[in-house]
Structure formats: structure tokens, C-alpha cells
Amino acid sequence: MADLRINLAGIKSPNPFWLASAPPTNSGYQVQRAFDAGWGGAVWKTLGDPILNVSSRFAAIDFNGQRVAGFNNIELITDRPLDVNLKEIYETKKRFPNHAIIASLMVEPKQEKWHEIVKRVEDVGVDGLELNFGCPHGMAERGMGSASGQVPALVERQTYWVKEVAKTPVIVKLTPNITDITATAEAACNGGADAISMINTINSLMGVDLDSWNTIPHVAGKGAHGGYCGPAVKPIALNMVAECARHAHINVPISGIGGISNWQDAVEFMLMGATGVQICTAAMHHGFRIVEDMIDGLNNYLDGKRLKSVSEIIGKSVPRYSDWGNLDLNYNIVAKINNEVCINCNKCHIACEDTSHQCIDMLTDENGLSYLKVREEDCVGCNLCSIVCPVDGAIDMVEAHRELPPMTWNERQTALSLATECKIDSSK
Amino acid sequence: MEKIQRVSYTNLERNFQEVELPLTNQEAWEESNRCLYCYDAPCIKACPTGIDIPTFIKKIASGNMLGSAKTIMSANPVGASCARVCPTEELCEGACVLNHSTKPIMIGMLQRHSTDWAIKNEQTLFEPGLSNGKSVAIVGGGPAGLSAARELARLGYEVTIYEAADKAGGLNTYGIVSFRLPQSISYWEVEQVEKLNVAIKTNTRVGKDVSVKDLLKGFDCIVLAAGMAHVPHLGIEGEELEGVYDAIEFVKSTKSGSLTKDFVGKRAVVIGAGNTAIDGATCSIRLGAENVKILYRRSEEEMTAYDFEYEFAKQDGVEFRWLTAPVRIIGDEHGKVTGIECIKMKLGEAGQDGRRRPLPIEGSEYVIPVDAVIKAIGQTRHLELIEELGLQHDNGVVQVNKETYQTSNPNIYACGDVVFGKGKGDAMVVTAAQQGKQAAYSIHRQFTTVYTGR
Numbered sequence: 052m053a054d055l056r057i058n059l060a061g062i063k064s065p066n067p068f069w070l071a072s073a074p075p076t077n078s079g080y081q082v083q084r085a086f087d088a089g090w091g092g093a094v095w096k097t098l099g100d101p102i103l104n105v106s107s108r109f110a111a112i113d114f115n116g117q118r119v120a121g122f123n124n125i126e127l128i129t130d131r132p133l134d135v136n137l138k139e140i141y142e143t144k145k146r147f148p149n150h151a152i153i154a155s156l157m158v159e160p161k162q163e164k165w166h167e168i169v170k171r172v173e174d175v176g177v178d179g180l181e182l183n184f185g186c187p188h189g190m191a192e193r194g195m196g197s198a199s200g201q202v203p204a205l206v207e208r209q210t211y212w213v214k215e216v217a218k219t220p221v222i223v224k225l226t227p228n229i230t231d232i233t234a235t236a237e238a239a240c241n242g243g244a245d246a247i248s249m250i251n252t253i254n255s256l257m258g259v260d261l262d263s264w265n266t267i268p269h270v271a272g273k274g275a276h277g278g279y280c281g282p283a284v285k286p287i288a289l290n291m292v293a294e295c296a297r298h299a300h301i302n303v304p305i306s307g308i309g310g311i312s313n314w315q316d317a318v319e320f321m322l323m324g325a326t327g328v329q330i331c332t333a334a335m336h337h338g339f340r341i342v343e344d345m346i347d348g349l350n351n352y353l354d355g356k357r358l359k360s361v362s363e364i365i366g367k368s369v370p371r372y373s374d375w376g377n378l379d380l381n382y383n384i385v386a387k388i389n390n391e392v393c394i395n396c397n398k399c400h401i402a403c404e405d406t407s408h409q410c411i412d413m414l415t416d417e418n419g420l421s422y423l424k425v426r427e428e429d430c431v432g433c434n435l436c437s438i439v440c441p442v443d444g445a446i447d448m449v450e451a452h453r454e455l456p457p458m459t460w461n462e463r464q465t466a467l468s469l470a471t472e473c474k475i476d477s478s479k
Numbered sequence: 480m481e482k483i484q485r486v487s488y489t490n491l492e493r494n495f496q497e498v499e500l501p502l503t504n505q506e507a508w509e510e511s512n513r514c515l516y517c518y519d520a521p522c523i524k525a526c527p528t529g530i531d532i533p534t535f536i537k538k539i540a541s542g543n544m545l546g547s548a549k550t551i552m553s554a555n556p557v558g559a560s561c562a563r564v565c566p567t568e569e570l571c572e573g574a575c576v577l578n579h580s581t582k583p584i585m586i587g588m589l590q591r592h593s594t595d596w597a598i599k600n601e602q603t604l605f606e607p608g609l610s611n612g613k614s615v616a617i618v619g620g621g622p623a624g625l626s627a628a629r630e631l632a633r634l635g636y637e638v639t640i641y642e643a644a645d646k647a648g649g650l651n652t653y654g655i656v657s658f659r660l661p662q663s664i665s666y667w668e669v670e671q672v673e674k675l676n677v678a679i680k681t682n683t684r685v686g687k688d689v690s691v692k693d694l695l696k697g698f699d700c701i702v703l704a705a706g707m708a709h710v711p712h713l714g715i716e717g718e719e720l721e722g723v724y725d726a727i728e729f730v731k732s733t734k735s736g737s738l739t740k741d742f743v744g745k746r747a748v749v750i751g752a753g754n755t756a757i758d759g760a761t762c763s764i765r766l767g768a769e770n771v772k773i774l775y776r777r778s779e780e781e782m783t784a785y786d787f788e789y790e791f792a793k794q795d796g797v798e799f800r801w802l803t804a805p806v807r808i809i810g811d812e813h814g815k816v817t818g819i820e821c822i823k824m825k826l827g828e829a830g831q832d833g834r835r836r837p838l839p840i841e842g843s844e845y846v847i848p849v850d851a852v853i854k855a856i857g858q859t860r861h862l863e864l865i866e867e868l869g870l871q872h873d874n875g876v877v878q879v880n881k882e883t884y885q886t887s888n889p890n891i892y893a894c895g896d897v898v899f900g901k902g903k904g905d906a907m908v909v910t911a912a913q914q915g916k917q918a919a920y921s922i923h924r925q926f927t928t929v930y931t932g933r
Binding site for chain 2: 117313314315337338340341343344347348351352355442443
């Protein structure tokens with residue numbers, strides 16, 4: 052059994068799986084059920100001045116028969132009085148002293164407001180704070196959530212205000228609704244953040260009903276953009292985590308969030324620099340019990356790799372993530388079709404023929420049987436054929452013979468500029 | 480392309496290879512993602528061993544194969560065999576909620592996928608518990624005995640299994656036809672139990688090779704899981720002739736050593752219409768018999784074989800003669816079977832078991848020319864052993880407390896077919912496994928209660 056404990060900027064939890072601040076962490080009843088099920092921590096649904104919610108709040112996108120590929124909500128922060136939440140946090144922490152409880156906070160961008168709420172939640176014994184600079188709907192219209200999270204100066208200033216009084220670690224939760232997340236991440240660091248978490252939800256409209264022409268979801272015939280999450284956002288979140296992890300000026304731990312549905316997703320986020328992960332949609336889809344396989348699967352994975360602690364995987368893939376200009380231009384892979392596995396659907400052929408590089412031929416052998424063959428000299432190694440192939444093992448992408456030594460675009464440009472300089476020298 | 484024949488007359492070995500192909504990784508992945516992962520799932524309740532089915536399937540979907548196999552095997556020590564032999568449409572798959580919307584999840588096949596993974600990757604799934612100094616003797620190394628042994632060993636007991644046959648595994652090793660359950664699967668399950676430091680003494684029959692007295696004296700507790708004995712006599716003329724077989728022994732012979740060529744081109748009849756009768760019939764076909772008939776004194780409706788077994792037999796070309804009872808077996812001057820005289824039956828009033836009683840139609844006798852007669856009319860009990868152990872029984876059915884599986888001797892527990900009474904549902908491998916577990920837990924309760932002085 053590997054050691055699954057994590058320590059994220061001083062916040063300790065028995066495993067890296069936390070529930071994200073969202074409907075699943077709305078009450079003490081829910082968070083205690085989650086801890087009973089095995090979750091290592093919970094970020095309490097955002098506290099602030101209670102709000103009013105609307106009816107009809109969620110929508111999901113199914114993909115080819117699979118439910119909840121993506122999920123969207125227009126629910127706001129907690130609609131329960133602060134006193135009630137604080138009492139339940141206190142009781143929950145008392146029952147589960149070794150689990151992490153982090154209070155998510157959102158107030159108006161005023162120093163005294165932040166000071167007040169930080170003191171109140173720390174008084175009931177939370178292990179840390181998470182500043183919600185990310186919610187894209189509703190609260191943003193009132194200058195909070197992603198509205199303040201999109202302005203680096205506001206992120207920095209508010210983080211600073213919190214750090215003026217906070218005794219527990221401060222995590223800043225970032226919005227993905229921004230061109231470059233490293234800008235706000237860096238601002239959070241400058242404000243003194245102990246950690247950052249990402250991503251919050253992405254602006255989204257789930258759909259439009261073809262018969263009623265109403266938005267999905269709608270509230271009495273009217274809709275507003277929501278926050279998008281679930282498995283479909285994972286690649287966006289993973290990139291943002293990785294960009295922050297490899298950034299020279301962002302040197303705080305990262306709590307990874309965005310479409311994590313199982314232990315494999317969690318491992319990917321941790322390899323890309325996250326110290327722990329937060330999960331919501333998968334729990335909303337299946338209940339808190341999913342954490343059992345997350346723990347079991349992660350443990351078996353680490354045992355299989357002979358790793359003693361989950362902390363050993365944190366950031367291990369970060370050095371492999373870089374700029375395009377640092378990729379080797381002379382590296383080649385080509386597609387190989389295994390005809391004994393291929394079922395002749397011809398999907399690779401048509402994908403390549405119409406939309407890529409026209410290098411998969413449809414041929415007929417001496418017995419009159421159809422088969423597909425890659426003209427390797429024309430294959431650019433784009434992966435498209437293997438992506439559309441419906442059968443495991445029918446197409447392999449294999450390394451091709453390398454004709455030239457490695458050279459990146461950046462190296463090439465440097466070499467060219469040197470050569471130009473040489474020319475000038477030689478003309479003298 | 481030439482269609483591959485279902486049964487080969489030249490390559491008998493091929494006929495005894497597992498019929499059902501495993502799922503490919505991709506099929507298993509797709510099917511596992513189709514599972515709804517129900518909460519409070521009915522499939523779990525429908526499984527006699529209570530395997531957490533949605534969890535093991537979710538683990539296939541998440542790529543946690545070790546976790547998946549452990550989930551199955553922790554609830555069912557013979558879970559790899561059960562993946563193949565359970566009447567799933569009557570159990571888990573029959574209970575799947577998708578029966579009401581699309582089509583049920585292939586739970587048995589997914590269970591096989593996970594356990595096959597564990598077998599292929601040579602996994603050791605469990606560890607013995609810390610020794611508690613108590614010892615238990617288990618009589619019989621079949622599903623019930625192995626299951627009890629596994630759980631007791633995990634609880635820290637020193638366990639010795641006494642097995643009369645050459646190998647442990649019982650029905651799974653010798654009684655279920657190879658083309659449904661290859662012996663290697665059963666051996667793996669035995670090996671998993673052996674890895675918990677359980678001693679398995681094979682070729683050791685209790686009451687003969689080791690005395691009952693020694694067991695009673697040498698162990699703190701005994702679990703009787705000896706199963707059933709041979710097929711009873713028909714009580715008709717000609718039963719001693721060459722070519723008359725006990726179905727249990729007959730199936731066993733197809734799982735021990737090389738296959739006989741004696742059935743090629745021959746005609747056989749099987750008497751009885753339970754699952755063992757079907758096995759006898761399909762084995763005969765697969766040994767190359769030209770014609771195989773099942774004779775049953777009742778009708779199709781009263782037949783106790785599972786539907787899928789019946790279908791399988793029909794696909795194999797087995798013929799069924801309903802309302803037909805044997806009168807005598809006819810032999811030639813060399814003592815070899817040449818025919819069987821039968822009589823037509825009709826159904827009368829319902830008997831004590833609720834089934835309509837078959838009555839002979841006078842003067843309807845006729846002879847079917849055959850080369851082999853296979854008897855599959857149930858199994859007798861290990862009466863001698865039960866009496867020697869001094870246990871209360873009802874016609875050889877050991878009487879136990881239905882919750883604890885304790886017998887009339889407080890230090891002897893019994894489970895599996897030795898406690899299986901007539902007309903009490905199916906004597907399934909999975910039920911035996913569950914009873915073995917229950918007996919183990921009862922034993923543990925008995926000892927731990929004494930320890931705490933309560």
C-alpha cells in the first residue's frame with residue numbers, strides 16, 4: 052500500500068482526492084457523507100453574503116449515448132446563512148480532524164469584507180482558504196468571481212488583503228475565462244498566495260431546444276450563460292495546470308481541477324504538476340462512492356510502478372511540456388496498418404484522403420480481398436488515422452528512420468541567424 | 480469461407496476446448512462503460528455471494544484491473560469459475576435494470592474478463608491473516624470447502640483440506656464440462672487458497688485414509704463440505720453391462736487424461752434431464768457419438784436443466800424423448816449394451832413435491848438400439864461419513880442451522896451439496912461458495928465470542 056497522503060502548502064489530507072467547492076459540498080451532512088466514503092478533503096461551497104438562486108440550474112451534454120460528457124450550471128454561491136455553514140464546518144472538522152476542510156470564499160473586492168470573512172471562517176477551524184475568483188455566472192455580474200479573477204491587479208490586491216489576516220494557507224482559484232492563465236496565477240503569487248487551484252468553470256451555453264427555441268437550461272423562458280465543467284473540459288484544465296507548473300515565476304503548489312473522473316485523470320494532473328486534485332462532476336454523476344476506485348486504482352498504480360508515495364509523481368511530466376519552438380523538427384513517425392486486425396471500415400482512408408495527406412491506399416490483393424496500406428513516404432505522422440480507427444491495435448504510429456539529427460525550430464532560427472552573420476563576415 | 484464445424488469427429492480435443500470466446504479488451508471496455516453503476520444495485524442482491532458488481536465493472540472502465548479482480552474474488556473465492564458457470568440470466572443479469580430499457584450488461588463475461596486478467600498476470604490476491612492458533616479441518620475441496628478455507632485462512636486459522644480426489648476443486652475441477660469451464664481456471668482458484676498457507680491433502684478420503692476420530696481430536700473445528708456421491712442405481716435389469724455409465728464419472732473421465740475414442744460413431748442415451756444429464760449428452764456428442772438421446776420420464780416443462788443448457792444441447796444435436804422411462808437395459812452375449820427398452824409415460828396428479836407424477840402407459844414398451852447408457856438421475860449422499868460423524872440428517876441431507884451452518888455437533892459445520900435438500904432451488908456453485916463463507920464466519924464468531932467471554 053503506497054502512501055497517498057499529500058501536503059498542499061501545509062494543508063494535509065489522507066489522499067489527494069478533494070471535493071471541489073460546488074453543490075456536493077453544500078452542507079455538513081454532505082461533506083460528512085463524503086468523508087465517510089473516503090474523500091480526503093472538501094472545499095466547502097463558497098461562503099459569502101447569501102444569495103438567491105433560480106430554479107432549473109443544471110444542464111449536461113451527452114455524447115453518442117454516454118451521459119454527462121460536459122456539465123453546466125447557473126447556480127450561485129451558498130444560499131445558506133454564514134452562521135449555519137460555519138457551525139456545520141466546525142462540527143464536521145470535529146468529527147473528521149484528519150480530513151482537509153477548506154473554505155471557499157467570495158466577497159466584494161473590499162479589504163474590510165475580506166478581513167471579516169477570513170477571521171470568521173478561521174475561527175471555526177478550517178485548514179485553509181480558497182478564494183473564488185472564478186465563478187463565471189451571476190456573481191461576475193456583481194463584480195465578484197471571474198469578474199475580479201480576470202483582472203490580474205484585482206487578483207493580486209484581494210489575495211494580499213486576505214494574506215494580511217489569514218493564519219491558514221490561502222489557495223487562489225483561477226478562472227479559465229482569460230487569454231493567459233499564467234498572468235492571473237502570477238498575480239496571485241505576487242499577492243502572497245500559498246497555492247493556486249484551477250480551473251473554475253468555462254463560460255457556456257449548453258444548447259437550444261429545437262422545438263421551443265428556449266435555451267438549455269432556461270428559467271421561465273430565459274437563459275444566461277453558465278459554467279462548463281465535466282470530462283469535456285479536462286484537456287483545457289490540464290494545459291492550464293501544466294502552463295502554470297512550468298512557469299518560472301509561479302512557484303506555489305497547484306490544486307488541479309477540471310473534468311477529473313477517475314484515478315487515471317488524477318495521475319495525469321499530478322504528473323503535470325498538481326499536488327492534489329478536486330472533483331465535482333463525477334461525484335454529481337455517480338455519488339461520493341466513486342472515490343473508492345480512485346483510491347484503490349491510484350494505490351494499485353503506484354504499487355505497480357513500485358512507488359512508495361503519491362508525492363513521487365508530482366510534476367514528473369512537467370519537464371516534458373514546453374514551447375512548440377523546442378520540438379524536434381526532424382523526428383518522424385508514420386502510421387502502420389495491421390491488416391490482420393483491421394476490419395476494413397475505411398475510416399482512416401477517407402479521413403486521410405479528404406482531410407489530411409492522402410497517403411492511405413485502398414487496395415485489393417490477389418484473392419480479391421480489400422486491404423489498406425500506408426504510403427509511408429507520404430505520411431506526415433499526424434495521428435489522424437489512428438484517432439478515427441475504431442479497433443484497438445489496427446493502426447500503430449511507429450518511429451520512422453531519422454534522416455537528420457534533432458533540431459528544433461528555435462535551434463534552426465538561431466543557426467540561420469548565425470549563418471547570416473557569417474555571410475556578412477565573409478563578404479568583408 | 481468454409482464454416483467451422485461445431486463438433487469435430489477427428490479432433491476430439493478441440494470439442495472440449497472452451498466454447499465461449501472471451502471478450503476482447505475493447506469489448507470489455509465498451510461493455511463496462513455501458514454499465515450504469517447503479518446505486519443499491521439489484522444485481523448485487525441477485526448474486527448469492529453478493530459481489531459488488533457495479534464496482535468491479537467500474538474498475539474495468541477505470542483501468543484498475545487488479546482492483547476489479549479483487550472485488551470479485553473477495554466476495555466469491557471461486558469467482559473465476561462462477562463467471563463461466565453461473566446461470567447469470569437467472570441471477571445478476573436477470574436483475575440488471577437495463578432489462579427494462581435496453582439490454583442487460585454481460586456481467587458474467589465481464590467477470591471472466593477481470594478474473595482472466597488476474598490469472599494471466601499471475602496475481603496473488605489475498606494474504607493470510609495473523610495466526611490465531613486455532614485449527615480447522617475441511618472435508619472436501621470443492622467450491623464450498625475452498626470458500627470456507629479461504630475465509631478462515633484470511634481470519635488467521637490454520638486450515639487443512641482433505642480431498643478424496645487427485646486434485647482439489649471438486650465440481651469445478653471434475654464435474655463441469657471442460658468446454659464450459661477449463662480445469663486451469665479451477666486450479667488457479669485452488670492455488671489462490673493454497674497461497675494462504677492452507678494445506679490441501681489430496682487422495683485422502685476421510686473415513687478411509689484418515690479417521691473421523693483423528694479429525695475430531697486433531698482440530699478445533701470441522702467443516703463438512705464433501706458434496707454428493709455417485710449416481711444412484713436405476714434399479715432395472717442390465718445396469719451392470721459394459722457401456723452403462725454414471726454421468727458424474729463419465730464427465731470426470733473427459734477431464735482426466737486423454738479422451739476416449741470409444742464413442743465415435745456410437746449411439747447413446749442419457750437418462751434424466753437435469754444439468755448433469757445435459758453434460759452427459761453434450762460430452763457424448765463431443766466424444767464423437769453419432770446419435771444421443773435424452774430420455775426423461777416427465778415432460779419438457781418439468782425438466783430441471785437451465786434453459787441455456789437445454790438450448791446448448793439442442794444446438795449440439797441432442798435429441799429429447801419426453802415421457803419416456805427405461806424398463807431394462809439389453810446386452811449381447813459379451814455383456815455389452817445393445818439396446819434399452821423404454822415405456823411411454825403420461826402425467827398424473829401432482830405428487831408431494833408439487834410436480835405431476837409420471838405414470839406408465841401399459842403396453843407401450845419399445846426398444847431403442849444403443850451402445851451406451853448414461854445415468855443422470857441425481858446423486859446419492861455420503862451416508863456412511865455423515866453417520867460416522869454422528870450428524871443429524873434427513874435421508875443423507877445434513878441438518879444445519881440455516882444461518883450459521885452449524886450441525887447437530889457444535890464443532891462441526893456443513894455447507895455445499897451435503898446440506899442441499901431436494902426441491903430447494905438449484906444446487907449452484909455460487910451458493911456453495913456463499914455457504915462456505917457463511918460457515919467460516921460462524922466459526923469465527925464462535926471462537927471470538929468465547930475469547931471475549933461474552
